[in-house]
Amino acid sequence: MRDDIERVLIDEAVIQKRLDAMALDIERDFPGGTLVVIILLKGALVFAADLLRRVPRQLEIECLNVASYHGGLESSGKVDFLDRHFPEVKGRHVLLLDDILDTGRTLHAVERRLLEEGAVAVHTAVLLAKDKERAEEVNADYVGFEIGDEFVVGYGLDYKGRYRNLPYVGVLKPSAV
Ligand code: 5GP
Ligand code: MG
Ligand code: MG
Numbered sequence: 001m002r003d004d005i006e007r008v009l010i011d012e013a014v015i016q017k018r019l020d021a022m023a024l025d026i027e028r029d030f031p032g033g034t035l036v037v038i039i040l041l042k043g044a045l046v047f048a049a050d051l052l053r054r055v056p057r058q059l060e061i062e063c064l065n066v067a068s069y070h071g072g073l074e075s076s077g078k079v080d081f082l083d084r085h086f087p088e089v090k091g092r093h094v095l096l097l098d099d100i101l102d103t104g105r106t107l108h109a110v111e112r113r114l115l116e117e118g119a120v121a122v123h124t125a126v127l128l129a130k131d132k133e134r135a136e137e138v139n140a141d142y143v144g145f146e147i148g149d150e151f152v153v154g155y156g157l158d159y160k161g162r163y164r165n166l167p168y169v170g171v172l173k174p175s176a177v
Helices: 012-029 045-052 105-116
Strands: 005-010 035-041 059-067 093-101 121-130 142-147 169-172
Touching (some): 005 142, 012 045, 012 142, 035 105, 059 105, 093 105, 105 121
Parallel strands (some): 035 093
Antiparallel strands (some): 005 169
């Protein structure tokens, strides 16, 4: 797997250290009461597992399957909700976790749906945010790292379902694509 990586963008120790700070911010910003955390599968899985273990408060954890990329390199421009059931969020404060903010379509669509379902407030946290124009007006409340506009894998992010288990974020060699 390492052979397919052209360059490591954010190494493991740097990610882990940043998560300490993000967890403190989240802990500080949310008042008491149980927070509902929604993890967008599958990309946010690794990020969520490491982040949430650092947040010492009462959480309810839910997962949502949405698709916008369909496994390739380009956003399809449409967000599909793939689950039969939607988490119960009426009257709740929600923290939404995703791997990366790219065009913004995913977070925008999910946030809108959560509010339609009666969530009191939706905050969003992403590991990565690409420095680019968004197709949708959306800003994450917590951002691990700002990166350039290039395709990255690792630490939850895939290319055709692979590379999610890399402990760092990196860029693929052209030969691996
Ligand atoms: P958006 O809806 O903001 O355009 O894209 C969000 C989703 O697209 C992310 O949750 C992620 O699944 C996928 N995505 C966007 N940029 C990248 C990237 O650089 N690498 C990978 N592996 N997935 C990406
Ligand atoms: Mg995703
Ligand atoms: Mg993907």
